[in-house]
Amino acid sequence: MIEWFTWVQVVVAVVAGIVCVVACFAKRQPDDITVGTGAVVLLLLLVQLVVAIVAPFVGNAPTGNLVEFYIYLVSAILLPPLATVWALVDRTRWSNLVLATSSFAIAVMVYRMFQIWTVQGL
């Protein structure tokens, strides 16, 4: 994992979650903005997937358990699409809170992935 990119990812996911919480409190339906924040979070996760595949070959090997790492990464990648389907089915403002939950969970999961990669095996 690349440290600065990981932190960017965590911050973006937290900001995405906050935007969705605000949208819920503002009584807005899920729209392009809130679903879009989920899409950005997903895009960064896909970049992270590529980074994770390439990194061990360029001298950036994980210290921790790679199976656990990928369970986190794959689970995280599943979340934005599921939350988006939810937002398309349930057209109430509460879907924004579901989108926020997904992004906050991903922020925590990325941090956990970073721990597995950098400190778990030390």
Next chain:
Amino acid sequence: MVTQKSTRAVGLGRVLIAVYALLALAATGRSVFQIATQFSEAPLAYTLSALSAVVYIVATVALIGRGQGWYAVAWATISFELAGVLIIGLVTVLDPELFPHDTVWSFFGRGYGFVPLVLPVLGILWLRRQGRVARAVDASGVDGAGADGVGAGGVPRDPGTTR
């Protein structure tokens, strides 16, 4: 039609279901990892992890499902979760040696931001509310769909609202 207030409650109920689904995913992910890579180290703890994962999945489905059957299943699974997190949480605090390997319930769900401790409580509050709404609807003369004495829980859920 439903009032503004109950719309909010229904909406929050859906968020609760989403968080349950998330915890089900988290518990399943951890359980798959533990059983796939290190089951022999702690068969009891990891069997418990798998069991808790299954219970979270069933609870999620039961919260989505309609009718008194699912309502009863929701009560059973959520009560089981609350008992699990309290018992395992207490055991891990009092005697950490007994459960040296992590489960979703260890230290009252500390590894998951205490969500496993909070969620069953919110779930039970939600189910109680659902039961009250159903009884109120019964009392107002709408068809109660034949409660068969499952106790306070034996009433159909969510009859007055639309999806």
